[in-house]
Amino acid sequence: MNQDKNGFFGKWGGAYIPEVLYQTFQELKEEYARCRQDPAFWEEYLSLMSTYSCRPTPLTHAENLSDYFGGAQIYIKREDLNHTGAHKANNVMGQGLLVKRMGKKRVIAETGAGQHGVATATMAAKFGLECTIYMGEEDVMRQRPNVFWMEKLGATVVTVKDGSRTLKDAINEAFRDWVTNVDDTHYVFGTACGPAPFPEMVSWFQSIIGIEAAEQIMRYYGKMPTKVYACVGGGSNAMGIFKRFLGEKDVELIGVEAGGHGADSGAHAIRLSTPDASPGVAQGYKTMFLQDDDGQMKQTHSVAAGLDYVGVSPILTDLWENKQVRFESATDSEVMEALDLTMKKEGIIPALESAHAFAGAYREVGKLSPDEAIIINQSGRGDKDIFTIAHAFEDPSWKEFIIGRGKGYSSK
Amino acid sequence: MQLEQQLRDRTKEKDILLMTHIVLGYPSFDANREVIRQMVENGVDCIEMQIPFSEPMADGPVIVKANQDSLAKGTKVEDCLAFGTEMADTYDIPFLYMTYYNIIFKYGEEAFLKRAAESGIQGFIIPDLPPEMGKSFLTLAEKYQVSPILIFTPTSTDARMSELAGYGQGFIYCVARRGVTGKKSEFGQDFNDYLSRCREATSLPLAVGFGIQDREDIEALKGKADIAVIGSRTIRLVEEKGPQAVGPFIAGLR
Numbered sequence: 001m002n003q004d005k006n007g008f009f010g011k012w013g014g015a016y017i018p019e020v021l022y023q024t025f026q027e028l029k030e031e032y033a034r035c036r037q038d039p040a041f042w043e044e045y046l047s048l049m050s051t052y053s054c055r056p057t058p059l060t061h062a063e064n065l066s067d068y069f070g071g072a073q074i075y076i077k078r079e080d081l082n083h084t085g086a087h088k089a090n091n092v093m094g095q096g097l098l099v100k101r102m103g104k105k106r107v108i109a110e111t112g113a114g115q116h117g118v119a120t121a122t123m124a125a126k127f128g129l130e131c132t133i134y135m136g137e138e139d140v141m142r143q144r145p146n147v148f149w150m151e152k153l154g155a156t157v158v159t160v161k162d163g164s165r166t167l168k169d170a171i172n173e174a175f176r177d178w179v180t181n182v183d184d185t186h187y188v189f190g191t192a193c194g195p196a197p198f199p200e201m202v203s204w205f206q207s208i209i210g211i212e213a214a215e216q217i218m219r220y221y222g223k224m225p226t227k228v229y230a231c232v233g234g235g236s237n238a239m240g241i242f243k244r245f246l247g248e249k250d251v252e253l254i255g256v257e258a259g260g261h262g263a264d265s266g267a268h269a270i271r272l273s274t275p276d277a278s279p280g281v282a283q284g285y286k287t288m289f290l291q292d293d294d295g296q297m298k299q300t301h302s303v304a305a306g307l308d309y310v311g312v313s314p315i316l317t318d319l320w321e322n323k324q325v326r327f328e329s330a331t332d333s334e335v336m337e338a339l340d341l342t343m344k345k346e347g348i349i350p351a352l353e354s355a356h357a358f359a360g361a362y363r364e365v366g367k368l369s370p371d372e373a374i375i376i377n378q379s380g381r382g383d384k385d386i387f388t389i390a391h392a393f394e395d396p397s398w399k400e401f402i403i404g405r406g407k408g409y410s411s412k
Numbered sequence: 413m414q415l416e417q418q419l420r421d422r423t424k425e426k427d428i429l430l431m432t433h434i435v436l437g438y439p440s441f442d443a444n445r446e447v448i449r450q451m452v453e454n455g456v457d458c459i460e461m462q463i464p465f466s467e468p469m470a471d472g473p474v475i476v477k478a479n480q481d482s483l484a485k486g487t488k489v490e491d492c493l494a495f496g497t498e499m500a501d502t503y504d505i506p507f508l509y510m511t512y513y514n515i516i517f518k519y520g521e522e523a524f525l526k527r528a529a530e531s532g533i534q535g536f537i538i539p540d541l542p543p544e545m546g547k548s549f550l551t552l553a554e555k556y557q558v559s560p561i562l563i564f565t566p567t568s569t570d571a572r573m574s575e576l577a578g579y580g581q582g583f584i585y586c587v588a589r590r591g592v593t594g595k596k597s598e599f600g601q602d603f604n605d606y607l608s609r610c611r612e613a614t615s616l617p618l619a620v621g622f623g624i625q626d627r628e629d630i631e632a633l634k635g636k637a638d639i640a641v642i643g644s645r646t647i648r649l650v651e652e653k654g655p656q657a658v659g660p661f662i663a664g665l666r
Binding site for chain 1: 467476488489541562563565566567576
């Protein structure tokens with residue numbers, strides 16, 4: 001999946017950027033091209049990821065779940081075991097190495113679920129960079145513990161109160177910072193979206209997931225999986241695991257989008273698996289956006305802050321159009337059920353985002369034959385979502401605990 | 413060509429021209445109507461009308477809020493186009509549309525340009541459409557004789573400026589500094605060097621915008637730029653003192 005000279009994948013992508021960023025994008029593209037051609041860069045990246053994070057991450061054979069469904073063997077790629085708890089670290093550490101080469105002193109990032117923000121703040125601490133993270137007010141409410149960690153890691157967290165106060169608004173605000181501080185600042189874009197070269201570059205750093213997974217499934221299972229599932233918000237974890245399998249003709253790739261309250265509810269973030277979205281250009285790139293007839297972006301909803309986004313990777317849109325990836329969606333309630341089952345059967349806690357991939361796989365795996373295998377990409381760990389998950393499960397003892405803590409704080 | 417000529421004709425009578433900015437539907441179309449009347453009566457030479465977009469990535473807080481409030485009140489692209497037609501019919505100064513590319517893309521590039529041209533709109537400012545991404549738009553703009561306004565910035569190299577100048581018509585919009593709309597700019601030596609580079613790169617008139625707020629700022633631009641752009645300042649003025657404050661403010665600028 002390579003972009004053309006203007007940054008397009010088929011008719012999707014491009015770089016619709018304000019003129020003030022033109023020069024910095026030229027520099028970024030040149031440095032990225034040098035890194036792609038320099039084998040030492042990838043070696044340095046692998047070495048960093050194996051010593052600072054936990055790469056290669058394991059591929060876990062979920063025997064209990066496989067027995068439970070009685071279909072294909074289920075394997076789980078454990079991106080939750082990365083440092084900072086999600087696949088986001090792969091991209092961030094890669095861009096960190098790039099920032100060092102470019103000599104910039106400050107990084108900024110947007111964050112939805114907060115995982116990308118935490119990963120960026122971590123990278124900034126390690127590499128001695130100044131760091132500002134933009135986060136929508138609604139996401140700050142949903143993911144307060146991540147705000148705490150970003151601040152403790154030394155980052156400044158700016159709460160964005162414009163628009164829908166979610167990921168897209170955080171991206172706009174990060175761009176506003178970038179056009180102001182372009183000389184010394186790099187924008188660590190968090191997903192395989194945005195203006196070129198970000199979709200391709202982020203996918204490149206994330207491709208380590210699929211490279212490892214293919215090797216591991218061959219080692220443990222002896223042949224390729226028949227299906228690979230990943231959740232799709234912006235699309236970086238999906239691109240990460242899919243990329244290696246794109247050339248394998250017997251492997252079907254399935255992206256699972258956020259169905260929210262249901263495809264007919266209007267409260268979801270389904271861009272590709274239903275006809276609600278249409279082609280558009282925003283946030284620097286062309287893709288399928290959830291927008292109205294005038295081209296104004298719509299409100300989205302998902303229980304998972306990291307999937308609650310109006311656009312989707314232009315690379316995935318191209319793969320969708322060419323029928324190389326199939327797209328499905330899972331509703332909030334299906335996701336909670338899948339999460340519950342995964343915890344009870346395997347002792348593994350997927351993030352709410354990742355649980356969408358599990359829900360998509362659970363729907364189909366029972367119909368497959370036992371001599372097949374599937375891989376589910378567990379993009380992140382769920383313990384970060386304790387407030388949201390506990391709330392969604394309406395867990396009574398947790399409520400009691402929070403009320404007690406609140407009383408304790410307010411009486412001081 | 414038509415826009416450039418109109419501006420050049422006006423330059424013969426004034427040391428510097430004034431271009432102003434309004435966000436359509438904010439605070440209301442009635443207020444827009446009154447503000448434009450006061451602007452034109454007090455000698456404004458050109459007006460850019462921003463069609464609101466939900467993701468105004470290159471704008472600062474004042475204009476972002478204006479975009480959001482306008483959309484929240486239900487402003488549609490169709491209302492903006494009807495209003496634009498009315499203004500171009502009513503007043504004898506050039507009117508431009510400023511908007512983000514998605515508004516045009518979604519409407520259909522050709523349909524949009526045709527409609528604008530028939531309405532008497534003279535040009536377009538689209539901050540998120542660099543010429544590399546705007547090939548079909550630029551071709552259609554030529555076909556319908558509407559000027560694409562290209563943007564220079566302090567980060568533009570000389571080579572980039574020449575390249576942009578090749579695509580631009582009407583005038584070049586020189587962004588006074590890095591950043592978004594609405595914050596004060598400084599007009600020191602660096603700025604003067606930048607403007608000289610802009611002047612070298614193109615024979616088109618130069619408009620300077622971003623952070624131009626008062627008579628003093630405009631005075632500083634005389635002899636260096638052809639057009640001073642007042643953007644967020646009048647939007648704030650309408651918020652604080654109502655549309656009737658715009659006339660006296662504009663009259664006091666030159």
